[in-house]
Amino acid sequence: MAKHYSSFKRGNWRWFVQRITAVFLIGALAFHFVTLHFVNHAANISFAGTQARMSEIGYFSLMVTFLVAGAFHGVNGVYNGLVNAGLSGRPKKIVAGILIVATLLLIGQGLRVAVAMSTLF
Amino acid sequence: MAQSYDRGTVESFGRWREFQAGMWAWILHKLTGWILVGYLFTHIAVLSTAIGVDPGTTAAGMDTYTQTLQGLEELLIVRFLEIGLLAVAVFHILNGIRLLFVDLGLGLDVQDTSFYASLVLTALITLSSLPTFLGGVL
Amino acid sequence: MSTQIEQETEVEEEQTESRESVAERISDQRREQIQEDLDSAEKTVELKIFRYDPEIEGKKEPRFDSFTVPFHRGMTTLDALIYARDKYDSSLTFRHSCRQAVCGSDALFINSQQRLACKTQVGELEHPIRIEPLPHQDVVKDLVVDMQHFYEQMHAVEPYFDPDELPDGELEEQRQTPENREKVKLSTRCIWCGACMSSCNIAAGDNEYLGPAAINKAYRFAMDEREGSDRKKERLRIVEQEHGVWRCQTQFSCTEVCPKDIPLTEHIQALKRESIKNNLKFW
Numbered sequence: 001m002a003k004h005y006s007s008f009k010r011g012n013w014r015w016f017v018q019r020i021t022a023v024f025l026i027g028a029l030a031f032h033f034v035t036l037h038f039v040n041h042a043a044n045i046s047f048a049g050t051q052a053r054m055s056e057i058g059y060f061s062l063m064v065t066f067l068v069a070g071a072f073h074g075v076n077g078v079y080n081g082l083v084n085a086g087l088s089g090r091p092k093k094i095v096a097g098i099l100i101v102a103t104l105l106l107i108g109q110g111l112r113v114a115v116a117m118s119t120l121f
Numbered sequence: 122m123a124q125s126y127d128r129g130t131v132e133s134f135g136r137w138r139e140f141q142a143g144m145w146a147w148i149l150h151k152l153t154g155w156i157l158v159g160y161l162f163t164h165i166a167v168l169s170t171a172i173g174v175d176p177g178t179t180a181a182g183m184d185t186y187t188q189t190l191q192g193l194e195e196l197l198i199v200r201f202l203e204i205g206l207l208a209v210a211v212f213h214i215l216n217g218i219r220l221l222f223v224d225l226g227l228g229l230d231v232q233d234t235s236f237y238a239s240l241v242l243t244a245l246i247t248l249s250s251l252p253t254f255l256g257g258v259l
Numbered sequence: 260m261s262t263q264i265e266q267e268t269e270v271e272e273e274q275t276e277s278r279e280s281v282a283e284r285i286s287d288q289r290r291e292q293i294q295e296d297l298d299s300a301e302k303t304v305e306l307k308i309f310r311y312d313p314e315i316e317g318k319k320e321p322r323f324d325s326f327t328v329p330f331h332r333g334m335t336t337l338d339a340l341i342y343a344r345d346k347y348d349s350s351l352t353f354r355h356s357c358r359q360a361v362c363g364s365d366a367l368f369i370n371s372q373q374r375l376a377c378k379t380q381v382g383e384l385e386h387p388i389r390i391e392p393l394p395h396q397d398v399v400k401d402l403v404v405d406m407q408h409f410y411e412q413m414h415a416v417e418p419y420f421d422p423d424e425l426p427d428g429e430l431e432e433q434r435q436t437p438e439n440r441e442k443v444k445l446s447t448r449c450i451w452c453g454a455c456m457s458s459c460n461i462a463a464g465d466n467e468y469l470g471p472a473a474i475n476k477a478y479r480f481a482m483d484e485r486e487g488s489d490r491k492k493e494r495l496r497i498v499e500q501e502h503g504v505w506r507c508q509t510q511f512s513c514t515e516v517c518p519k520d521i522p523l524t525e526h527i528q529a530l531k532r533e534s535i536k537n538n539l540k541f542w
Binding site: 038 | 165166169207217221224253
């Protein structure tokens, strides 16, 4: 029987992607912390310095991926916590909708910030 | 059958003294997760000061972005919050690694030891970062 | 009845009596006999037992009753409960049957952990011993909880052997390799006691969660090679719905309390991996 990845049911793919983003985030978050607190000290952050980092395509794409992965992982985690606590039926659908909108807004704003920090675009 | 007596779920947290490692790990992972999500939204909001920066002001470091961030960094309370954030993030990462192993079916027999290990490591890493975080303010 | 010691029974007139101390209502003869038992025992143990009965006026508010029972080496909590019921208060209600940890009837919350009363040695517990009905389930009376929800979740995974096809010959066996048997061996030990589900916070919060026992049952059959791949796919489909395996947050409480030492969390994780593998196969 032919199977597409569309046979992924509701519960499956979010669990799986949560783990995939988790693995990525371990590295990305550690890197981000080290870059912005140890390599560069937070007290010395300036627009010029930020712009220099964000204008390099590798760093920029890493930051964007970091944003998307982090947004998904975090909001999905929140959603799961609520479902475990008993959220179901209508309220669940409403909350899911709100969370999706919040995620999109977060990613959208994050992208605007990233572009503003960069000379690439 | 006569009506049943529903004791609710409150009793679970009332018995926190009897919690085992796995339970604590789950609770702390959730707690640190919520904190990190809250932080993510706040962080993007703060960084939004980078939008619409006047290029003329950046050289002297007088733009809104630099001013906001450096202004925050000068506050001692912010430095402490950052240390807290580090502890929260490190724990979430280390326990997350433990959970990934559990999901792969590896090391399930040492799952409680690995939880204690992540707590200890979190403490060690947080303590060793104190000089960096508090440097220049203390 | 005349030569037997009077049985204590719950009578209409006694409903309004204050039930501060159980000992008050016992006949003098009975009290003497109990005192004899206590004096001749090496030591005595105090039990604090949860009482509740929605049908009796004096017992609609839950409370704890104290019973002092004689101790002897090798005594189980079930022995203690039976002594309390037989000698002190015959209205004390709890489930029990085999008294050898195979029927699963006497799962109780003893000193804050889910245990089987017949398998728990009084000598190993801290005294006084606190005995309560399983948490997160509705209490019907005293230590008896409503198991209906638990059974429903078990039945939802179709907990019976059901192969895709039977062998051709009438006398031909359905073979299973020793390795496959080893794989499912631990999962076959479930006695449906309900301790695991009662210990899971997710099961407490999410009413639709299948629960560790049900998912373990599904594992027992899904991983049994005799059933065939089609049946396995169907079984996976049941447990991979939203309130199936994905609700498990690897809290490990189920594994800790299982009286048959089944590695429940491990089995649930295995089914999560099976489900992902199954769904990733788009080639």
